[in-house]
Amino acid sequence: MGIPGIDTTRLGRVGEADDGASVILFAASDLSMFMTGSTLPVDGGTAA
Secondary structure, eight states: OOOTTGGGSTTOSOOOHHHHHHHHHHHHSGGGTTOOSOOOOOSTTTTO
C-alpha cells in the first residue's frame, strides 16, 4: 500500500524540505532578478 494521492503528482513522490528550500534559494538569488510578482508552485506538478 502506497501513500494516498501520490499517483496524482507528476513526479510520483512526496515533496521534501529540500524541494521547497531550493525554490526559496532561487527566489533569493540573482538568478531571479528579472522576475516580479510571480507565484512558484512547489507541488510536484499536480497543478500542471
